[in-house]
Amino acid sequence: MKKTFKKIGIILGSIGVFSIFTYNLPVSVKVAEAIAAAVFKFKLPPPPPNRGIAGNRVGGASRISSKDPTNEGTNSDRHLTALVPEYRNSVGSEITKVWGLTTNEYPTLYFYIPYTKKSISHIDFIIADGDNLEHRTVYRDVILSPKYPGIINFSLPQTSAPLKIDKLYQWELKLTMNRQLDKEISVKGWIQRSGLNSDSIDSTGGRLAQRIKQESPNRQAAFYAENGFWYDALATLAELRIQRPKDLAIIEDWNNILKSVNLGKLANKPFVKSGY
Incomplete structure (x- = not known):
């Protein structure tokens, strides 16, 4: 299986960004394997050299009741x-950058609670x-906690201002605890919209953003992973994971993408909804 993934990865890398939609995979090669190949060789672009984008992707554990x-x-x-993903400027550096790219003007972010x-x-x-400089709020929501621990997602609603191309946005998820010594726990990071907008044109002369939407979720995930759009690749695979919970190929893809950023220990956590 791993040899197959490597071969497909070489093929995808050689044909470039846009031809992934016109290249016909051999009948014996499943689309899920192409996704796994892309995720297996997932390469994150370096974060922008902005000193103001430090963050933390892990919040401290709360001292909760033994019951x-x-x-x-x-x-x-x-x-x-x-x-x-998180980055460090150098080995031993205390400055951590938590950052990723999206093509979506209304992206979805995932957190483990x-x-x-x-x-x-x-x-x-x-x-x-x-x-x-004052970090003008684009969107803010106060929501109920899910009933059980698990992975939850938050989407920027279309009633809010859309993210603009090439702008940096900061996000924060803050938990206010009930009757605990550690009253608040939070994680902070950054998201940047880049690349594909409605005017992008692919090599065949078509509108690339529109063509991506017409593709199957499998091929969309492969494209996003291959081209470093972290938030989109993760969201697409998360939806596939929810829709096809017993699909071994999708489970492997999900495991691989989280392992690529040292979060493999969370791959088997359940997906949960707020207020349930």
């Missing part, structure tokens, strides 16, 4: 975690304009 079911997990399971509803008062989700 709370959350205590049944391991120590590594009891940290709020953003499913986003390790606490039960009983432990959390509420959750704040914020996206702010990072180019503004």
Whole structure:
């Protein structure tokens, strides 16, 4: 299987960005394998050299009641975690950059929340304009905690201002705990919209953004992973993982993309919804 992935990865790399939609895979090669190949060789673009984009993708563990079911997990399971790449300027550096690219003007972000509803008062989700010194809020929502620990997603609604091309935006997910010593726990990072807008034209003369939407989720995931659009690749694979929970190929793709940014330990966590 791994040899197959490597061969497909070489093929995808050689044919370039746009021809992934016109290249016909051999009948014996499943689209899911092409996705896995792309994810297996997933290469993240370096973060912008902006000193102001430091963040933290892991929030400290809360000291909760011994009667709370959350205590049944391991120590590594009891940290709020953003499913986003992190970078360090150099070995041993204390400055961490939490950042990724999206093509979507209304992107979806994913987080692992390790606490039960009983432990959390509420959750704040914020996206702010990072180019503004005062970080003007683009979107803010206060939501209920899910009933059980798991992976939750937050999407920028279409009623809010869309993300603009090439602008940096900061996001924050903050948990306010119930009757705990560690009252608030948060993770912060950055997102940048880039590349594909409605005017992008592919090599065949078509509108690239429109063509991507017409492709199957499998091929969309392969494209995003191959071209470094972290938030889009993750969101597409997450939807496939939810829709096809027993598909071994999709499970492997999901595991691979999280392992690529050292979050493999969260690959088997369930998906949960707020307020449930």
